[in-house]
Amino acid sequence: MLDPKLLRAETATIAEKLKIKGYDLDVAKFTALEARRKQSDIDTQTLRAERKSASKKIGQLVGQGMSVDDAKAEVNETLAKIDLQVDKLESEASSIQRELDAWLMSIPNIPDPEVPAGADEDDNVEVLKFGEPKRFDFEAKDHVSLGENKGNELDFAAGVKIAGSRFAVLKGGIARLHRALAQFMLNTHIDKHGYSEINVPVVVNGDSLRGTGQLPKFEEDLFKLIGERDFYLAPTAEVPVTNLYRDEIVNELPQKFCAHTNCFRSEAGSAGRDTRGMIRQHQFEKVELIHFARPDQSNQALEELTGHAEAILQALELPYRKVILCGGDLGFSARKTYDLEVWLPGQDKYREISSCSNTGDFQARRMKARWKNPETGKNEYLHTLNGSGLAVGRTLVAVLENYQNADGSVDVPQVLRPYMGGLEVIS
Incomplete structure (x- = not known):
C-alpha cells in the first residue's frame, strides 16, 4: 500500500509515475x-x-x-x-x-526510477546474457516429446485423469531429476548464499494474501478452499514467508529465507496460453528466496537476490538472459523486477524461469511489518524482496531440452550427478 501521507502531499507526481505502469490514478x-x-x-x-x-x-x-x-x-x-x-x-x-x-x-506500487517505459513484455530491456542458445545437429524435441519417448515418464494424461488439465505426473528418472534440482537449489542457497531454510504452510488465509497484494485484486488467480474459513492454496511461498513478520517489529535486518513449496495458481488470465507441457501448470514447485531488508539496502539486496538465482542457471550451464521489466509488465506490488529467461531449444526462444522483485515498503505497509531503526530508535517499515531461485518444473524443462541427445536420452548436468546417485544419462 502506498504511504497515504505521501499520496496526499504529492498526488499529481504519484499519478504521473503510476502511468508508467499503465495505471490511471x-x-x-x-x-x-x-x-x-x-x-x-x-x-x-x-x-x-x-x-x-x-x-x-x-x-x-x-x-x-x-x-x-x-x-x-x-x-x-x-x-x-x-x-x-x-x-x-x-x-x-x-x-x-x-x-x-x-x-x-487497489493502487499498485510506484515503479522505481530505473524502470523503463513500455506496454508489455516486448518492451522489457535486456541487461545481461549468459551462454549461447543450444543448437543441435538434429531436430530438437520439446520436453513433452522427450518425456513421452522415455516410457511416458512425463505423463500428462495421468495428470488429467487424476486432477484435470494443467497437471502432470512425473515418474522414474524424470521424477528423480526433478527432486535433484530442488535439492541442489536448496543446498546452494543455504550452504553458499547464507539463506535460512524454512518450511511453511501451503494453505494461507485472506489476511496473508492481502498483505502481499494478491487480494483483493487477483482473487480469480487463486484456488480458494470451500468452507466457512477464509483459506486459499498459496500461489507462491512469497505469501506465507513474507507474512512471517505481519504485525511484527523486527530488531535485526537483513534476514534471508529460502523455502521449497508446492504452488497453486488457477491461471485464469492465461486461457489458451502454454496449454502444452509444464510451462504453465496449476500445481508446481518453486524454491523461493525472500529478503527482509533495511530501506537503504534494498536496492543492493535485489541485485544480490537476483545473482543467487542466476548462480543456479550458471551452475547448470543453461543459457539465459536477464531483463528488467518495463512499467507495463511490472507486477502490482513490485517497484522493480528482473526476469531471468532460460533458453528452451524445443520452443526456440527464451522463457521466464524466475522473477526477482523489490517491493520496497509496499507490502510492509499492508502487513504492518516494521523494524526498529537503531539510528533513530523509531519503528519504521522494512522492505521486502522475493524471487524464484528457481521454479523447479521450468528448470526441469530447461534441463531436458538443453541436455537432450539425438536418441532421445538426456545427459545429467555435472552438478546434479551427486544427487542422482552418480547417474550420467537418463536413457
Missing part, C-alpha cells in the same frame, strides 16, 4: 474522499469542543439562579444531543475511511 476520487474525511474530522472536533464547553455550564446556570438539578438536566440534554451528532459523524468518518482504505489497497 483517479485523482478526483481521491480528492473527494480526502475532502469528506477532513470535513468529518473538523465537524467531529467542533462538536467535541462544544461538548467540553457545554459540560462547564452547570455552574453558570446555577449562578444565574437555576437549581442544581435543573441545571444538570438542561446540560445533560444538550450533551446527549451532541453525543448523538458525534456518534453519527464518527460512523460516517469510519465509513469514509473504510472506502478510502479499500481504494488505497
